[in-house]
Amino acid sequence: MRSLVRRIAEYLADYEGSSKKAIEENVTGKAAAIRDALRWMAAEERSWVRIEKVGQAHYHHLTDAGREML
Numbered sequence: 001m002r003s004l005v006r007r008i009a010e011y012l013a014d015y016e017g018s019s020k021k022a023i024e025e026n027v028t029g030k031a032a033a034i035r036d037a038l039r040w041m042a043a044e045e046r047s048w049v050r051i052e053k054v055g056q057a058h059y060h061h062l063t064d065a066g067r068e069m070l
Contacts, residue, residue: 004029004037009048009070012062020058041066 007027012018015026020038024031038060041049048066052059 001033001037001040004033005041005048006070008034008037008041009062009066012049012060013067013070016061017052017059020060023060 004027007029008023011023011027015022018026020035023038024034027034029037038049038051040046042051042060046065047063048069050061050063052061
């Protein structure tokens with residue numbers, strides 16, 4: 001999962017505020033694994049990703065802690 005987390009973080013560094021769908025379509029990996037990794041990255045003890053909910057959409061932002069792990 002470590003390489004998947006890195007790929008997601010690198011993608012978000014370039015495409016800040018991406019939707020889950022955009023991440024799933026552009027990051028190599030199975031959709032279910034990407035969703036699991038995003039939840040893991042957003043967990044309170046890490047907070048590498050901040051999820052902004054706007055209506056039905058969820059936009060993902062890499063936090064400073066997430067940038068540090070790159």
